[in-house]
Amino acid sequence: MKAKFARMGLASVVVLLLAMFAAGRVGGAAAQDKTATTAEVKIDNFSFGPTALTVPVGTTVTWTNRDDIPHTVVSTDGVFKSKALDTDDKFSFVFSKPGTYSYFCSIHPKMTGQVIVQ
Amino acid sequence: MSQNKRDEILHDHNHDGIDRRGFLKCMAWAGTGALCVMQGGVLKSYSMSRANEWNAAKMAGELSFAQISDSHMGFNKAANPDVAATLKAAVDKINALSVPPEFLLHTGDISHLARPEEFDTVDQILKGAVAKDVFFVPGEHDVIGDEGKQYRDRYGKGTQGEGWYSFEKQGVHFIGLVNVVNLKAGGLGNLGGEQLEWLEADVKHLKSSTPIVVFAHIPLWSVYPEWGWGTDDSAQALSYLKKFGSVSVLNGHIHQIMQKVEGNVTFHTAASTAFPQPQPGKADSPGPMKVPAEQLRGLLGITDVNFVRGQHALAIVDSQLG
Numbered sequence: 074m075k076a077k078f079a080r081m082g083l084a085s086v087v088v089l090l091l092a093m094f095a096a097g098r099v100g101g102a103a104a105q106d107k108t109a110t111t112a113e114v115k116i117d118n119f120s121f122g123p124t125a126l127t128v129p130v131g132t133t134v135t136w137t138n139r140d141d142i143p144h145t146v147v148s149t150d151g152v153f154k155s156k157a158l159d160t161d162d163k164f165s166f167v168f169s170k171p172g173t174y175s176y177f178c179s180i181h182p183k184m185t186g187q188v189i190v191q
Numbered sequence: 192m193s194q195n196k197r198d199e200i201l202h203d204h205n206h207d208g209i210d211r212r213g214f215l216k217c218m219a220w221a222g223t224g225a226l227c228v229m230q231g232g233v234l235k236s237y238s239m240s241r242a243n244e245w246n247a248a249k250m251a252g253e254l255s256f257a258q259i260s261d262s263h264m265g266f267n268k269a270a271n272p273d274v275a276a277t278l279k280a281a282v283d284k285i286n287a288l289s290v291p292p293e294f295l296l297h298t299g300d301i302s303h304l305a306r307p308e309e310f311d312t313v314d315q316i317l318k319g320a321v322a323k324d325v326f327f328v329p330g331e332h333d334v335i336g337d338e339g340k341q342y343r344d345r346y347g348k349g350t351q352g353e354g355w356y357s358f359e360k361q362g363v364h365f366i367g368l369v370n371v372v373n374l375k376a377g378g379l380g381n382l383g384g385e386q387l388e389w390l391e392a393d394v395k396h397l398k399s400s401t402p403i404v405v406f407a408h409i410p411l412w413s414v415y416p417e418w419g420w421g422t423d424d425s426a427q428a429l430s431y432l433k434k435f436g437s438v439s440v441l442n443g444h445i446h447q448i449m450q451k452v453e454g455n456v457t458f459h460t461a462a463s464t465a466f467p468q469p470q471p472g473k474a475d476s477p478g479p480m481k482v483p484a485e486q487l488r489g490l491l492g493i494t495d496v497n498f499v500r501g502q503h504a505l506a507i508v509d510s511q512l513g
Contacts, residue, residue: 118475118476118478119418119476119477119478120476140476140478141268141269141270141478141479142478142479143303143304143332143335145335149376156335156336157304157305157335157336159304160268175376176376177376177377179335179374180331180332180335180371180374181331181419182374182375182376182377182378182379182419183377183378183379183416183417183418183419185376185377
């Protein structure tokens, strides 16, 4: 966006205003696309953060285990299931359909989380 | 917690007047071993620091065995970068006991990630034990990824269901239970309907005077449910054991020593041979507790159990590895 403004700064006021409008829209859409493609869940201190994550359809969610103890990410409905994630191991899943996906750590079942796909 | 504080806790418990129906919750925090003698349903615990006052003849029984737990082979983080060495130290300590235990119980989390080489290493180290028989139950780390298939292939010969079984030694009925498979989201340890039915049938024919020792990985009493330190359907399991005069429940999982007596049941958790975990609620999570290297072995341990026939007494001795 900054680069775009710099270039547009050379143009007329009208064009600049139009450009700002366009850039705003384009930039907004780009930002949305970016969050729509990936999202992160961190595993710290035996909990998923954020516990509930809301993402658009098509998002790839990546879990990272930052504990010294292995954890798993297992959908309660059998939609996805990671292998054991040792320290710093990651697991990703693409959510292509809307819905609420509850999951837990199958070795520490007190650890629960949700991905809400809209 | 300082050494003095730990001794203070034990000291208090030694002075509790507990009757048969009494309720004693005694927490011998990691680092201080405790000798526990149950006589007629009353538990007495003594600090290991007073071992020189013990009457060895009084402690001798017809049956003794040692409990080890949570060897977590494969763990290599700061809390203990050499879990093989500390397991070996535990085995050496067991081998050096004045009364050699007849067998070993391993109450689960043999491995850290259920990798074949982790189980292999533990098997190799345990071959160095003078006691040749080792009885296992799985921990949640031993069943990662396959709900315990590999565990059962290795250790589950002759067991039922997910790996539960019972056996007799010198008139004592031992029951190994599995509470780490098919865990439900948001729940605790779980025995399940099939295992509970088996347990009820397993003890039905036994005389009420038969001493019972139950061992399972996750505590069968509510130590700290917030951290998953309990078993959802343990109350039902214990209800089948009500008729017995002497029931001892041995668990691992929480990497620290705790004891409790409730009616006819003595609950006991063992220290880990790998790394200590914090006291319930005393940290953000139950993750490994990092301690200075020189303190580590004082926080790991083994449990030596003496059963004295005729007196219905079960002496449980926890030793630190240091």
